[in-house]
Amino acid sequence: MGEMEELRKEMENLKDQITAARKTFQDTTLQEAASGVTVVGRVQLKTRKTLRGHLAKIYAMHWGTDSTLCVSASQDGKLIVWDSITTNKVNAIPLKSSWVMTCAYAPSGNLVACGGLDNMCSIYNLKGKDGNVKVMRELAAHTGYLSCCRFLSDTEIITSSGDCTCVLWDIETGTEKMVFAGHQGDCMSLGVSPDFKFFISGACDFTAKLWDIREAQCRQTFSGHESDINAIGFFPNGNAVITGSDDATCKLYDLRADQELITYQDSSIMCGVTSLAASKSGRLLLAGHDDFNVNIWDMLKSERVGVLAGHDNRVSCIGVSSDGMACCTGSWDSFLKIWN
Amino acid sequence: MSNNNASNNLIIAQRAVKQLRLEASIRRIKVSQAAAELRTFCLQNASRDPLLVGVPSSDNPFRPPKSCSLF
Numbered sequence: 001m002g003e004m005e006e007l008r009k010e011m012e013n014l015k016d017q018i019t020a021a022r023k024t025f026q027d028t029t030l031q032e033a034a035s036g037v038t039v040v041g042r043v044q045l046k047t048r049k050t051l052r053g054h055l056a057k058i059y060a061m062h063w064g065t066d067s068t069l070c071v072s073a074s075q076d077g078k079l080i081v082w083d084s085i086t087t088n089k090v091n092a093i094p095l096k097s098s099w100v101m102t103c104a105y106a107p108s109g110n111l112v113a114c115g116g117l118d119n120m121c122s123i124y125n126l127k128g129k130d131g132n133v134k135v136m137r138e139l140a141a142h143t144g145y146l147s148c149c150r151f152l153s154d155t156e157i158i159t160s161s162g163d164c165t166c167v168l169w170d171i172e173t174g175t176e177k178m179v180f181a182g183h184q185g186d187c188m189s190l191g192v193s194p195d196f197k198f199f200i201s202g203a204c205d206f207t208a209k210l211w212d213i214r215e216a217q218c219r220q221t222f223s224g225h226e227s228d229i230n231a232i233g234f235f236p237n238g239n240a241v242i243t244g245s246d247d248a249t250c251k252l253y254d255l256r257a258d259q260e261l262i263t264y265q266d267s268s269i270m271c272g273v274t275s276l277a278a279s280k281s282g283r284l285l286l287a288g289h290d291d292f293n294v295n296i297w298d299m300l301k302s303e304r305v306g307v308l309a310g311h312d313n314r315v316s317c318i319g320v321s322s323d324g325m326a327c328c329t330g331s332w333d334s335f336l337k338i339w340n
Numbered sequence: 341m342s343n344n345n346a347s348n349n350l351i352i353a354q355r356a357v358k359q360l361r362l363e364a365s366i367r368r369i370k371v372s373q374a375a376a377e378l379r380t381f382c383l384q385n386a387s388r389d390p391l392l393v394g395v396p397s398s399d400n401p402f403r404p405p406k407s408c409s410l411f
Contacts, residue, residue, distance in 0.1 A: 004346075007353040014360035025368045033375030037383070040392065048402035068401075085401050182359065220363055237381045239374070257374040258366060281385035282378070283392050300382055325390045326402055338402055340395055 022259040030252070030261040034300040040283060043296050043306035045327065051082050051336035053089055056098075058330035059116075060317045064105040067321035071112045072330055073103035079114050081105075081126065084321075084328065084338050093124055093133050106151040111136065111171075113157055115146030121159045123171055139169045141176050148190045150199070152213075158199055160187035166201050168213060178216040182209060188230050194238040202229030208243050210255060222253045224260050231276040231287075235299075242285060242299075244273030250287050252299065264297045266304055275317045280324025288315030294329055310337055 056076035063070045071081050077098030081091040099117035115121040121139040144163030151157045160166045166180040166187055185204030192199045202208045210220040231244035241253045249265040271290035278285055285297040294315055296306035313332035320327050326340045397403045
């Protein structure tokens with residue numbers, strides 16, 4: 001029992017050390033550093049396309065790297081690959097389990113993945129020989145729901161789960177390569193760094209963690225949110241992390257300063273953040289909320305500069321295409337909208 | 341049974357301490373430097389951010405061209 005007490009004391013000491021260390025590097029604030037920058041003018045994006053076809057709530061969407069094709073997942077039990085310019089459905093893939101919560105497009109464009117309450121990540125080959133899209137692998141090992149998945153390549157994918165872990169999988173063998181354990185609550189979302197060396201996870205323990213993929217190690221933990229983190233993403237240069245939470249705020253954490261730089265909040269925003277995406281330069285932060293809207297923030301000035309109002313139900317997912325040309329929102333109203 | 345739980349808790353606590361030691365020891369940079377670099381990145385890439393600067397209709401793949409010739 002004595003050893004347990006000592007360990008608890010050491011934990012508290014180390015936590016205090018980290019807080020103190022972060023403070024010594026806090027020689028200014030982002031607001032001060034950006035004080036000479038003019039706020040972005042009002043951002044008014046218009047719906048250019050509406051992708052119609054799903055018959056139930058859309059839970060996730062992900063752009064392909066060509067900035068034209070995107071994949072969406074709905075609890076109507078379908079994965080649809082869309083040509084966002086023509087609005088044509090390139091593939092409509094029926095799923096074994098309709099309780100899907102996430103989907104992903106491989107950078108190569110060859111594969112898509114999805115998963116949810118079946119606790120599995122199913123990989124589909126879009127470029128099969130006979131033209132039929134079939135399940136290529138079913139990655140099963142999580143003991144909780146699949147909340148998010150992101151491909152590193154056609155052979156590796158990272159998943160986050162309600163079992164509080166994230167896993168790096170070898171798609172060819174269908175086995176776990178690495179398990180990333182450490183969160184004390186359901187992992188809700190993950191994002192891969194632009195150089196593919198790190199990934200970040202947001203969880204129901206209110207923290208975000210930065211993981212070194214090859215070392216299978218948590219490098220940093222970021223706190224501050226007062227509720228579950230539902231959405232997470234990298235700032236485009238890979239040096240900062242943006243989180244969105246049920247506490248109705250988004251936060252920007254810098255990886256090298258190892259601390260929160262700013263909170264994006266407004267007393268008029270009382271609904272949890274469900275999804276987020278950054279524009280290509282990182283200047284704009286688009287955050288989807290439970291109140292059917294997407295708020296657009298000037299990331300440097302922490303001012304709201306626009307709203308996307310067009311959905312008739314919760315905005316569940318959002319993504320900006322790789323060339324930065326458009327933003328796609330998916331909603332419980334069963335539609336996807338393309339804005340720019 | 342209770343012995344197993346106690347030793348499990350001990351292992352978990354030891355791991356937590358090891359992890360905290362790692363997180364405490366990382367090298368940090370000043371917020372002034374971090375913030376300046378974020379600001380610079382935003383400003384340098386602003387002109388290449390279509391959602392920020394807007395897309396002229398002629399260059400917008402999501403907008404059909406206004407004129408339509410049928411020949």
